Amino acid sequence: MDHIRLATVWLGGCSGCHMSFLDLDEFLIDLAMKVEVVYSPIADIKTFPENVDVTLVEGAVANDEHLHQLALIRRNSRIVIAFGDCAVTGNVPSMRNPLGSALPVLNRSYKEIADINPQIPSNDGIVPTLLDQVRPIHDIIKVDMFLPGCPPSAARIRAAVEQLLAGQATGLSGSDLRFG
Amino acid sequence: MELPELHQIAEKERASQKPIRLRICVAAGCQSSGSLAVKKKLEDTVKEAGLSDKVQVVGVGCLKMCSQGPLVQADPTQTLYAKVDETQAAGLVGAVNGGHCHCATVDPNDPFLAHQFSIVLENSGLIDPERIESYIAAEGYEGLYHVLREKTPTEIVETVIKSGLRGRGGAGYPTGLKWALVAKMQSPRKFVVCNADEGDPGAFMDRSVLESDPHRILEGMAIAGYAIGATQGYIYVRGEYPLAIKRLQGAIRQAKRLGMLGGHIFESPFDFNIDLRIGAGAFVCGEETALMASIEGRRGQPRPRPPFPAESGLWGQPTLINNVETFANIPTLIRKGADWFSAIGTEKSKGTKVFALAGKITNTGLIEVPMGTTLRRIVEEMGGGVENGGTVKAVQTGGPSGGCIPADKLDTPVDYESLAAIGSIMGSGGMIVMDQSTNMVDVARFFMEFCMDESCGKCAPCRAGTVQMYRLLSKIREGRGTQQDIDMLNGLCDLLRNTSLCGLGQTAPNPTLSTLRYFRHEYEQLLTDSTVNGQLPKHPANTT
Amino acid sequence: MKRHQYQADSLIEVLHSAQQLFGYLEDGLLLYIAHSLHVPPSRVYGVATFYHFFSLKPQGKHSCVICLGTACYVKGATQLVDAISQTYGIKAGQTSEDGQVSLLTARCVGACGIAPAVVYDGTVSGHGTSENVIEKLKGWREDGAA
Amino acid sequence: MAVKTLTIDDQLISAREEQTVLEAAREAGISIPTLCELHGLGDIGACRLCLVEVTGIAKLQPACTTRVAEGMVVVTNSQRLQNYRRMIVELLFAERNHICAVCVANGHCELQDLGLAVGMDHVRYEYLSPQCQVDLSHERFGVDHNRCVLCMRCVRACDEIEGAHTWDVMGRGTASRVITDLKQPWGESQSCTSCGKCVLACPTGAIFRRGSTVSEMERDRWQLDFIVTAREKKQWII
Numbered sequence A: 001m002d003h004i005r006l007a008t009v010w011l012g013g014c015s016g017c018h019m020s021f022l023d024l025d026e027f028l029i030d031l032a033m034k035v036e037v038v039y040s041p042i043a044d045i046k047t048f049p050e051n052v053d054v055t056l057v058e059g060a061v062a063n064d065e066h067l068h069q070l071a072l073i074r075r076n077s078r079i080v081i082a083f084g085d086c087a088v089t090g091n092v093p094s095m096r097n098p099l100g101s102a103l104p105v106l107n108r109s110y111k112e113i114a115d116i117n118p119q120i121p122s123n124d125g126i127v128p129t130l131l132d133q134v135r136p137i138h139d140i141i142k143v144d145m146f147l148p149g150c151p152p153s154a155a156r157i158r159a160a161v162e163q164l165l166a167g168q169a170t171g172l173s174g175s176d177l178r179f180g
Numbered sequence B: 001m002e003l004p005e006l007h008q009i010a011e012k013e014r015a016s017q018k019p020i021r022l023r024i025c026v027a028a029g030c031q032s033s034g035s036l037a038v039k040k041k042l043e044d045t046v047k048e049a050g051l052s053d054k055v056q057v058v059g060v061g062c063l064k065m066c067s068q069g070p071l072v073q074a075d076p077t078q079t080l081y082a083k084v085d086e087t088q089a090a091g092l093v094g095a096v097n098g099g100h101c102h103c104a105t106v107d108p109n110d111p112f113l114a115h116q117f118s119i120v121l122e123n124s125g126l127i128d129p130e131r132i133e134s135y136i137a138a139e140g141y142e143g144l145y146h147v148l149r150e151k152t153p154t155e156i157v158e159t160v161i162k163s164g165l166r167g168r169g170g171a172g173y174p175t176g177l178k179w180a181l182v183a184k185m186q187s188p189r190k191f192v193v194c195n196a197d198e199g200d201p202g203a204f205m206d207r208s209v210l211e212s213d214p215h216r217i218l219e220g221m222a223i224a225g226y227a228i229g230a231t232q233g234y235i236y237v238r239g240e241y242p243l244a245i246k247r248l249q250g251a252i253r254q255a256k257r258l259g260m261l262g263g264h265i266f267e268s269p270f271d272f273n274i275d276l277r278i279g280a281g282a283f284v285c286g287e288e289t290a291l292m293a294s295i296e297g298r299r300g301q302p303r304p305r306p307p308f309p310a311e312s313g314l315w316g317q318p319t320l321i322n323n324v325e326t327f328a329n330i331p332t333l334i335r336k337g338a339d340w341f342s343a344i345g346t347e348k349s350k351g352t353k354v355f356a357l358a359g360k361i362t363n364t365g366l367i368e369v370p371m372g373t374t375l376r377r378i379v380e381e382m383g384g385g386v387e388n389g390g391t392v393k394a395v396q397t398g399g400p401s402g403g404c405i406p407a408d409k410l411d412t413p414v415d416y417e418s419l420a421a422i423g424s425i426m427g428s429g430g431m432i433v434m435d436q437s438t439n440m441v442d443v444a445r446f447f448m449e450f451c452m453d454e455s456c457g458k459c460a461p462c463r464a465g466t467v468q469m470y471r472l473l474s475k476i477r478e479g480r481g482t483q484q485d486i487d488m489l490n491g492l493c494d495l496l497r498n499t500s501l502c503g504l505g506q507t508a509p510n511p512t513l514s515t516l517r518y519f520r521h522e523y524e525q526l527l528t529d530s531t532v533n534g535q536l537p538k539h540p541a542n543t544t
Numbered sequence C: 001m002k003r004h005q006y007q008a009d010s011l012i013e014v015l016h017s018a019q020q021l022f023g024y025l026e027d028g029l030l031l032y033i034a035h036s037l038h039v040p041p042s043r044v045y046g047v048a049t050f051y052h053f054f055s056l057k058p059q060g061k062h063s064c065v066i067c068l069g070t071a072c073y074v075k076g077a078t079q080l081v082d083a084i085s086q087t088y089g090i091k092a093g094q095t096s097e098d099g100q101v102s103l104l105t106a107r108c109v110g111a112c113g114i115a116p117a118v119v120y121d122g123t124v125s126g127h128g129t130s131e132n133v134i135e136k137l138k139g140w141r142e143d144g145a146a
Numbered sequence D: 001m002a003v004k005t006l007t008i009d010d011q012l013i014s015a016r017e018e019q020t021v022l023e024a025a026r027e028a029g030i031s032i033p034t035l036c037e038l039h040g041l042g043d044i045g046a047c048r049l050c051l052v053e054v055t056g057i058a059k060l061q062p063a064c065t066t067r068v069a070e071g072m073v074v075v076t077n078s079q080r081l082q083n084y085r086r087m088i089v090e091l092l093f094a095e096r097n098h099i100c101a102v103c104v105a106n107g108h109c110e111l112q113d114l115g116l117a118v119g120m121d122h123v124r125y126e127y128l129s130p131q132c133q134v135d136l137s138h139e140r141f142g143v144d145h146n147r148c149v150l151c152m153r154c155v156r157a158c159d160e161i162e163g164a165h166t167w168d169v170m171g172r173g174t175a176s177r178v179i180t181d182l183k184q185p186w187g188e189s190q191s192c193t194s195c196g197k198c199v200l201a202c203p204t205g206a207i208f209r210r211g212s213t214v215s216e217m218e219r220d221r222w223q224l225d226f227i228v229t230a231r232e233k234k235q236w237i238i
Helices: A016-022 A027-034 A064-076 A085-089 A092-099 A103-112 A154-165 B003-015 B035-048 B086-096 B132-137 B142-150 B153-163 B175-184 B205-212 B214-228 B242-258 B288-295 B324-336 B338-342 B375-382 B416-421 B440-454 B460-477 B483-499 B503-507 B510-518 B520-526 C008-022 C027-037 C041-050 C070-074 C077-088 C130-145 D021-027 D079-095 D110-117 D153-162 D197-201 D222-233
Strands: A004-010 A035-039 A052-058 A061-063 A077-083 A130-135 A145-147 B020-025 B055-060 B072-075 B191-196 B232-237 B273-278 B319-323 B352-359 B365-370 B392-397 B403-406 B430-435 C062-067 C101-106 C118-120 C123-125 D003-008 D011-016 D051-054 D073-075 D141-144 D167-170 D177-180 D207-209
Touching: A004 A016, A004 A064, A016 A052, A016 A154, A027 A035, A027 A154, A035 A052, A052 A064, A052 A085, A061 A064, A064 A077, A064 A130, A077 A085, A085 A092, A092 A103, A092 A130, A145 A154, B003 B132, B003 B142, B020 B035, B020 B086, B035 B055, B035 B086, B072 B086, B132 B214, B132 B242, B142 B214, B142 B324, B153 B175, B153 B214, B153 B324, B153 B338, B175 B214, B175 B319, B191 B214, B191 B288, B191 B324, B205 B214, B205 B242, B205 B324, B205 B352, B214 B232, B214 B242, B214 B273, B214 B319, B214 B324, B232 B242, B232 B288, B242 B273, B273 C008, B288 B319, B319 B324, B324 B338, B352 B375, B352 C070, B365 B375, B375 B392, B375 B430, B392 B440, B403 B440, B403 B510, B430 C070, B440 B460, B440 B503, B440 B510, B440 B520, B440 C070, B460 B483, B460 B503, B460 B520, B460 D079, B483 B503, B483 B510, B483 D079, B510 B520, C008 C027, C008 C041, C027 C041, C041 D167, C041 D177, C062 C077, C062 C130, C070 C077, C077 C101, C077 C130, C101 C130, C118 C130, D003 D021, D011 D021, D051 D079, D079 D110, D153 D167, D153 D197, D153 D222, D197 D207, D197 D222
Parallel strands: A004 A035, A004 A052, A052 A077, A077 A145, B020 B055, B191 B232, B191 B319, B232 B273, B352 B430, C062 C101, D003 D073
Antiparallel strands: A061 A130, B020 B072, B352 B365, B392 B403, B392 B430, C062 C118, C118 C123, D003 D011, D051 D073, D141 D207, D167 D177
16 A cells, blocks of 8 residues: 655644644554655655645644645645644634734734844745734635644544544544644 | 593594694604794794684694605695695695695505505594694594493403404514413513514604504503503603604603593593603614513513513513504504404404505605505505616515515515515514615625624624624625635524524524525625635735 | 612613713713612613613714614615715714714614614704715814814 | 423433423433533523424423423434534634633633534634733632623622622623623722632633633532522521
8 A cells, every 4th residue: 555645734833733743652653654744844845745645734824825835735635634723723823813913913022022123024925924813724725624632632643643544534523622 | 531521522622623734744754854844834824824713734643655755734635745845835825725836746646645554554644643632533542441441351352362463563473362361360460561662774663653643552552451451551662762752751641641541541440551661772672571671671681481471571570562563553453343453454464564665765655554465566556666767676574584575576465474485574564675786695784784783692693693694794795705605604594593592683594594595696696716625715814 | 860769670761861961971970870779880881881872981062873774774874974984084983083073873763764864963864965964064073163 | 399201312201390401301311511501590591502402392492491391302412403502612612712722721611511512623603803801900810701601600690699799791792791890890899799609600711710820720610509509498507
């Protein structure tokens, strides 16, 4: 059997979900027998490849680059999984949403509390522009499976991955659905 | 007071009338077109011309054709003058006195007037709403007299059951059964409540009745009080209707003075008082349990039924709640009998219904027609079709709880069942005509915004659901919606209809559902062609 | 309040009267009402904010209420609101900076026959247009400035 | 004491006539999701999660306010009811800013538990992201409106059990907020007795003990029931 082509992506989030993924410990070795990691923040690959079987997306949609990435991910992936609360709900990054727009956040971080040279960084094409509202990824693209948790525990990730390996992504249930 | 005294008052009132009478509408619609100034001018003109013995100017209630206001009708010729202004006063006074004038008149054979059948509005435009004598001269309070002196409460309830009268507030619950339910409750205190919280945007039937013939409501309520064994009544009236409030206050005062309210009415053992409660701007208070909460001085939030108000209403006591138009039917029904009443209308919907005809229509105003009249007759014949020669696209009945009826369903008769069958409701009687320039998604969004603003916030589906539905409708209206959004909207409609605590939430989906049913293409035209899968939908977040 | 015999269930009537007397319902006034009627302050506040009629902030010298009932809506009442909002930079429910004009909207004033209806300081006027509404408000502002 | 026999989810059950469908179901070990209901407080039937199907009644009935009746046939868990419940829970999650990961009640939250019970893996509705205050003016407690679901338990606990009626609800619709006195900071409330019953009653992390950090806010809900029982039955007074 061919290896499953697996990608993991890190959007607006803390990378905790990836850390939790690493907590799979020895199961990672079993996994390595069956999957090929074709794209990941922990692998040095620059562009998102084509023909990906499964993509785990960590993080919320917070800037315009995330939008483009997601479009590409969806086009090139058979199954997209919202990986962790930020991807599923917006979570902590979305706590700025009640402020209405990105500007108050930028002002606070780059101007009001700046030690030297207060200015909002802007460089078209290099620094991605923040979106006014942070959104869960299913607001932007179709998502095939949701894996909530902040972060999802290794056991929960394993439950989801095993479903995928068995070829039946029926979704999690019971306490594996707990947010937070 | 005995019957001869009542007749005496009527006789004296009729004798005081001059041979020529100019009845000018002083209800709110015509008042805002300046009818009070016209009335003053007419009075002055009569006085100056030395015609005071012969000509009399009377302020009356609604003369129905509101778009032609200020309206003046002359007796005995019955000529109806339209859009009368102060400068025409002299000409008008001259005309009724044998001269001529260039005032615009309405043809008495105009279908708008000719097809009307008046029960509720029988006195509207004829009597002076500020004088109880005027109502008595029109046989007012005679029904109450006979009821109190000659009938038992059970007989009254039976008459109402037999008449087939159904609640005119919208849902159409048989009035007689409601009365019977409260009547059989054993309780030392019971209440009668008149729901005059006419909240549907685009409805002004109840206001016109209250402003044109307030005593009719008092009489109807007193009869109800006798029938069910209540001694206290409340009228819950919208704060937005200052004139109606003023006239009701005056009417209650006069009725008390003449002994039609208070202790031992018409020398019978029956006591009955009525107090006003002024609403403070909350649509949900039209819902009976919310209305009662509001009368008790609390936030107007509904509670689950059962228990129904008939068992446990105001202050936990059995309470009868009917709307203005229902009570307004009672005096005539009692006077003329159940058989007379039940001969009018259709098999299941008896009597007449008052509609406030408005929107993009030539003749805006108040109409009363027998149940079973077709929408086409109302809109096209009586209403004169769309103004400026346009064509009808839809008719909205029942306000935020009702639906939009497409033009090809205009042959539907107006009765409770027929309207429900096509996804609308009778409602309290607002009827808004829309022409081709109206976007139906806009209409759905308008009503959803209304329901969102008016949701009391108590139950979760209505509070949080109306906001989501409003957002989905806005999204679709602004061209950002997808098929998935329409599906989600449908799902929410189903949720609210089946799980909301009160009628507001349960019926809030109706305008959306009916437009989705009959004007789905208007929604689909607005959808973005992008599929969610793989492409970016247009989203405000994506444009930043 | 005396007229209502200090009954707790007369709260809404009392609030009506208080607003008529003072124009709006200030916190101190609400507290006074609460104590006099023996109703919890939070209840008084809850009731006062539930009903659209009651205002907890001072209103402008003049009020302009645009009816947004269905009949008025179909006949373009939202354009009147937009026109005023644009001209004076106030949204529905707000008062202009000079305290002259409060812009309000209503859910049907029952004058559908003369839609769109506008209520200027309590007087209903029919057939409103962006032009005649702005004209009327301009008159008020000039009176205020003079 | 009259006994009524009824059927709940195909199970024949006998209940006392003053019991509600919810109480009868619980005694029989049938769980129906609830949120605004709390034992010891008056029922208001507002959250609509406990709606059940009753044969012969067209409308769904809230189990918490519907009395048992002889021969009644109740279905508590049809596919249709499950769908509605999930939608309602999603609507609640979308209405305020419920960020479980940084909530004092994380792991001890009835809303979170409901998410599991109805099988919610994500929220399909748009998050409304309203601006909400956090009031920390009280020396012992705090209120975070981001996490309030307007169940009115605090209002009822304060009114029915403590008798202070410090809490009420202001505004209407989705703009409703729970308030203390004249919407003043809780710490300045004249009527509050600082009894903490509202803290015990709150189903989410909206009302909490100050100093609690993420996941630390646990409550002994039996205390409320204990107080009510003691007051009503007076069984410990000689």
